[in-house]
Amino acid sequence: MAQHYLVCGTEDCKRNCQFYCNPCHQRLCEGCRDEHQKSPDTKEHEVVTYKQRKPQLPEEKCNLHPKRNVEILCKECNVPLCAKCIFLKEHAGHQLDDLEEKYAEKVAFCRSEISKIQEYYLSTSQGLKKEIKEDVMEIKKTMDNIRNSIKAEAESLKELVDRVTSDKLEQANKIEETLLKTLNLQKKTYEDYTEYLEKLLKEFHRYKSITNFRVLFSEDFDKLKIQSIPETTQLVLPVFTAGQFYKDDVSKLLGSVNFPNTKPDNRRIKPMETASTQLKLTGKQTRRDVEKLDMKQTLSLSSSVTKVREYTVPGVDNVCHISLGKSGRLWGSDDSGNLVQIDLQGNQLQKIQTSGKYEGYHTVTQDGDLIYTDRKNKVINRIQQDNTITTIIKTGDWEPLSIHSSQINGDILVGMEKGVKAKVTRYNKTGKEIQNIQRDNKGQELYSHPHYITENINGDFCSSDCNKQVVVVVNNSGQHRFSYTGRGSGFWPYGICTDLLGHIIVCNSYAGNNSLHIIDQDGQFLSLLLSKQGILPCCVCVDDESHLNVGQLYTNTVTVYKYLQ
Incomplete structure (x- = not known):
């Protein structure tokens, strides 16, 4: 919506107000300012831009002298006085200040505090609130990852249990197979012995029924002897010994969720600087601050690449893989199995095949x-x-x-x-x-x-x-x-x-x-x-x-x- 512009306070002047006379509390345009500063009565007055003006002291009557306005401040009593009050006994010898000057200081302080609240405290607290919101999302993401890791560990443990179970069942099957094979051999032994007895029984029946008794005294008859019953061993059956495990044992296998032994950093609060400078980051920064602010906010893909330097890896024919170590040292390898460590100067430190x-x-x-x-x-x-x-x-x-x-x-x-x-x-x-x-x-x-x-x-x-x-x-x-x-x-x-x-x-x-x-x-x-x-x-x-x-x-x-x- 359109607004009416601030006009000059000089009589009959309707031009735009740009300046202000603090002693007169007069709004001035550029032309009226020049005239105001040329006048003998006002040339010593303090004329400033309108934004830098001192506020005019509101009119307030003195409690003791109702026809006079307060315009003086007793510093020791911290009460406003009119010009007549300074002669009272209770203020005799006290230090006095211009009430308008003190009022202007208080108003300036209020403006400063308002500016701090609007430009720093509100924005900073809102930024911290936003950071907490981001932390909530990060916590949810972290906990989702932890839950997924727990599930992955559980699946791995289930797979391991299945493999061990399969191995033990296979072991039981082999034991059963061995025992049954032994019993089958024993069974065959007695089947053969039974067949032998049945044949021997027929022989004795045959000799018993013959009419020529002389045969009973022959050498063949003397060879007919009953062999002893074969001996076999009674098998010892296997037993199952149950494993001993408890909930805590399984819990240890699946890992744990805990906090690292690290003292949490305070949330980073921006230092407040003067209004003439912009707020900037200082002080201790966390690793996440460095990555998010210093890297993600300041780095991006370039449209082209720039060659910075070159170095060689002695002891290899070509460089098929690089692993960066601490203190600038690195490992390089080639397609012939040569694995070499070098320092910053390119000196070979060790080599293995x-x-x-x-x-x-x-x-x-x-x-x-x-x-x-x-x-x-x-x-x-x-x-x-x-x-x-x-x-x-x-x-x-x-x-x-x-x-x-x-x-x-x-x-x-x-x-x-x-x-x-x-x-x-x-x-x-x-x-x-x-x-x-x-x-x-x-x-x-x-x-x-x-x-x-x-x-x-x-x-x-x-x-x-x-x-x-x-x-x-x-x-x-x-x-x-x-x-x-x-x-x-x-x-x-x-x-x-x-x-x-x-x-x-x-x-x-x-x-x-x-x-x-x-x-x-x-x-x-x-x-x-x-x-x-x-x-x-x-x-x-x-x-x-x-x-x-x-x-x-x-x-x-x-x-x-x-x-x-």
Whole structure:
């Protein structure tokens, strides 16, 4: 709606008011201001912009002198006085202030406090309220994940119970088979003995009925002897000894839900600054604040990539996989099984021979140790920081291909294959098997050759499968979320990683179409990188500076790119 503008207070002047004379409490336009400051009577007056005006003291009559207005403040008594009151005995010698000046100070204070409330306290409290609302959603998501993990543990335990039950039933069947075989042999023994007795009985009847008694004294008759009844042993029957287990034992097997031994941070409250500057974030920030504010709000995909630096991995023929460790150290491997650790200066620190090839077969744990798959011996080994190598997991009949150590909870994800079958198995950090992922909700096989695997910030498992030419993503409960089959023609996925923004980055090593594909955590294509750089990307990882480290075929050089802005 239209509003009437503020007009000059000078008589017969209708121009727009822009200024204000504090002593006169007069509204002035620009022309009247100039005249006001030229007048001998008012040239010393304080003229300010209208917004900076001092409020006019409301008229209020003195209680003792009703015909006079109060205009003085007794500082010691803190009461308003008129000019006549200052001569009273009770205010004799007291310090006095201009009541209008003090009133202006109080009004200015009120305006300042109103501004603080409107610009800081309200917005900050509303922001904290919004943060709590987000925390509610995060708690629900976290608890859903915990419930799904409990169900997954229970399913794994049920599967284990079924396997053990099947083994014990098979054991009982074999015991029964052995006992029955023994009894059947004993039965045959007595059947043969009975047949022998019946034949002997016929012989005696025959000799008894013959007329020539001389035959009874012959050598053949003397040989007729009754053999002893064969002895057999009475079998000892097996007994079943019930296992001893209690609810607490099962509860321990299924894990527990508890709070980490971490003191909660206070909610971050923005510091209040002067009105001339904008509010900004200072002070201690939580890890989640850093990720959400510093990363998600400030970083985004760049329209192009910038080469930052290069380094080489001595001791390997090409770089098929990279694992970043602590203190800038990293591990690199090639298709000949060479696994090498280097420092920031590119110096080789150690080298071991493995059975690995074109796979993401090693990963650094939260503790800084390296774990790697031994496909030939079907085990998973750990290299501790003192270079001691120990076997932590045996995978039975399955050949372990790819591996990833979760930076969220320390779980170990392993891509495996057995003949034409393949799966992803999840172990906890101690090596206990807790989940197997093999089929989707329609019973279809998810994997054929999961040779690289990683985890996203939302807990999804992401694996590249070169046989099926697809990237398969499942949630941490093992439910299939989506499959990505590339963009355009020719998709041969190799190395795969994720970043702090939840992007999934995968190497496409298809001849003539080499590139990096970036998709979001829901499988939507976002960007194609390095498609015209003439490189042959085989592996990729994101370092602490959010730069891409890209390893290539046919060279031991790793190129580092900036891809976020």
